[in-house]
Amino acid sequence: MISPAKLQGKVAAMLPTGLGQAAWAAGTSTAEALISPAKLAALLTAPAARAVGSHALARRTSGTAANIGDTLAGSALAAANANGDGSSNLSGTWICLGYSTDTSSATRTTLWRRIS
Known part of the structure; x- marks a missing residue:
């Protein structure tokens, strides 16, 4: 390298x-x-965790679906694992890079990137 x-x-x-x-x-x-x-x-240079440009696996805290390109306030997202477990809300504005449904914590979890 x-x-x-x-x-x-x-x-x-x-x-x-x-x-x-x-x-x-x-x-x-x-x-x-x-x-x-x-x-x-x-x-x-990779951005620091939770900084603009960083990525996070997060779940929507409300029971609504998200599609690629949707933006959302970090206060409506919680850092999560693949099962949807997590409780630390994010700050800033994030863009959805995947898809999530509204049925459970696990299905509300997808990849997000901070844009502001």
Whole structure:
């Protein structure tokens, strides 16, 4: 496996002619089509648990179904295991990445991603 530092070095070696090294490395150049080391590192870095961009297996606390793309306040979700057991409510806004029914805690459990 290649280390992030080694990967950054390989990407930096591909610096286009005429583009400032510091601006490109920081991801602040106007050449947005380029993937800078800073932008690449941001894509490869996993967000902390419960942070924006993180994923959670959670169940709806009410008995309503959820479909892919539905958004929901974290206060209406509880972190859960595959059986639907769990009690810790989430914060922020989450988007559903799966499907859940309204019949039981287990069937109200699916994958969610925090969007705000």
